[in-house]
Amino acid sequence: MIKIPDAILSASGVALLFLLPLAASANTLSVPGDAVVAFQVIDDLDLAEEGGRRDDILLRPVSGHEGATHELPDYCVVVGDARQDGDRLRITAKALTCVETEGGDSDIYNGEMSAAAYEADGSYGLAVCETGGCQLPSDRVFHLKLASPLAIEEQDNPSAQINEQRRQADGAGVANPIPAERTAPDND
Template identity: 55%
Template sequence: MIKSHACLLMAALLAMPTAALSDTLELPADATVNAQVIDELTLSSQAPERNDVILHPVADGHASHTLPQYCVMVANARLDGRRIRLTTNALTCIETDGSESEIYSGEISAAAYDSDGNFGLAACQEGSCRLTPEQTFQLRLASDLALEQQENPAAKLNEQRRQAQGEGVANPIPATRPDPDTD
């Protein structure tokens, strides 16, 4: 039996451990997740640091774990020789299941490692160091991650709306008004 590359990739993704999303989003220390910058990041000797760099997880590569699809991480970037050192400090994820969603937000301590296994990303050429949104790298957690599920105000509003619709009062149809130009 011949399996397509897509089937093999899907099987590999399904076999990959994910953060257990229920009441707590958890990942162990030394877990790796793949990530990308959202906007291009450029550092130079004139601008060797940048705070509040936004990252998002991606499912491609050989990481040990995955995060929910809808996550953003906030990182700081610093030029160190010919490498960009990225360290994360905040994470917010939204996991959806049909019309329900779970929100996790808090601190994360992780650093970017290059494919050579060294801390920092070798992204420098001709005096300029940059990462593009197409480049995938790994973040390695420095400590365990355990974020409790947070209250979701939108879920409460949706529940109230569903209850009101059941009673026939949600989204009322406005009364028609006579057109003032047609008397």
């Protein structure tokens, strides 16, 4: 039986304690439940029939808009549904994917959300419908009000791992080995 000195056990225990909080404190994209974020549809939305519905529409956040209380990263896509309800277009958001970049690093967030569209004056739904349908142009800004807090953990980023391998010094990276010294094929 091999005996391990108590000092080594204590040091390894302390090291383990320092590592645990780091693994548990991954980056989180957080927005409170009462947040209001400015958005636009990515493509013009045209519901040509009365009472029409369109699922899986794409929305993008707009920065610096009056009335918004919070902002999402610039590179976000939100998936939602739209349906006509009388003279209003009701939009509900159900999922989002965001990429937040800083220098050469990027963080990816992907998850569910619950939010609904409001006019800038705070009225529920968008006043873009007339008899026969609704038209929402892609340059019109509206607000999404979150129904519950948003807290999405950062996802693994396979591209960052590949790029890290490429950056390893002296060509030791798996994806970026140093080429062997050979004569050029034209020099034979």
